[in-house]
Amino acid sequence: DIHAALEVADRIGIFYSGYVIEIALKEDFSGDGENLLHPYTKALYKALPANGFELTKGHQPLHGEIPTGCPYYDRCDMRFDRCKDERPELIDLGKKKVRCFKYEGGIEDGT
Template sequence: LVVADEPTPGLDEKTVKETLNHFKQMKEDGVGVLLITHDIHAALEIADRIGIFYSGYVIEIAENKDFSGNGENLLHPYTKSLYNALPANGFELTKGHQPLHGEIPEGCPYYNRCEMAFDRCKNERPQLISLGNKKIRCFKYEEGA
């Protein structure tokens, strides 16, 4: 397993491409590669699945192919906002910011910014649940919700 934590910032375009190609080759050779990055394009270049974090919590694990079209296959509202904020997708920004340390609500960390929040989201933190090949931390997708 190779853990690559922010391996490309500050690199020129040619070196970024070479670095990502090395990771792709490792992946094809059966080596596990965990790429930790803020560069969604780099992640989409080599990843099969992408884990999205918000305020220290995994909120969604999506398949690479879900980050296409208008993002209709993305589940969590933050993941959709992140995708829509990419320049190629209209650079639609969401108001507000991630809670700072000490500001994270008792319930869902995205509660104050979520357009589909339930009352229980304020005080209860959703668990990460599996939906086929995906995972989501959101009450909307619980059985019977």
């Protein structure tokens, strides 16, 4: 429950298919979500009723369907070829963390 987490937490961990895919600052969940990093976190934020209720097609893979690469590969609009077969590590960006190859060189590479 994002709303409850935002009431008590400074940072919010977002999970997808059993993996932490982003740890974002509470403040990142505001405006149009431009400070959120992972495409799933952005989609999740935009799916909230207060943010337009924009739904993303598809569903999380079931336990036996999780791909060898990035678990969000099939739904990602910013994927790289390597994402299909290689799972990104959780990248430490200081107060934030994200599991996405786009940010390997740091946060400035993702803007």
